[in-house]
Amino acid sequence: MPLISTKGVYGLTAMYQLSKHKEDTPVQIKEISSSANIPQNYLEQLLSKLRRAELVRSIRGARGGYILAKEPKDILVKDILIALEGDLKVIDSSTENPILNIFFDEAKENTKKIFNISLAQLDDYQDKYNEFLHYSI
Template identity: 70%
Template sequence: MPLISTKGVYGLTAMHELSKHNPNTPMQIKEISKNANIPQNYLEQLLSKLRKAGLVKSIRGAKGGYVLAHEPEKINIGEILAVLEDDLKLVDQKTQNPILNLFFEDAKANMTKYFDISLAKLDEYQEKYNEFLHYSI
């Protein structure tokens, strides 16, 4: 039952790294790779897909790298995942049971709504994480 593969997780992680970085200073692949713990070769492939989709920009040169193509508030997590995953699926095929097919269609619609948040919204999870750390000490 695939949902989000490593490709989607790594791509979203890279986009999150870029969203935390100064938008006026490109972030080099090796820096993203190190911070996000993503293999550099794999990251290059993901960033290439994200660039072709217009979600990141690449800047050439010694001080080049990647920046978000838009403000984090304008980049949708579902959009990032759709570029990397092609389609988010709960199941790979239809079942013989029409009731389950309807259930999976509803689940997919709800999943799509869940991922319909901006990249900037991940900052709220950072706040929750910080609160968790504070209370668990």
């Protein structure tokens, strides 16, 4: 089983899309769905979980939609994934071996550290992507 499911990937993708929206106006779910290539019904479920985790806010009405509940620099990737996945698990259960349990606990903490970056910091990967494009031409 993968560490991050489609739920986590889609949710992080939607949150990143919202972080790129520069205006103070909400983004409609159909726009997020289209630009992120996420099925709209599934996206509604994910945004509902993210709203309950107080990571997004929903605005009702004809010009309604979703906005980030905080600044992108204040929303951590690990918080998004935990809100959607329940937790970042390396394994689903403990073992009979206490040594391995300690190892898996450390692996879980190290995994959380890897995802301890903000949505704003994901922009750093734009430079890596640009380098990739430059070298692949």
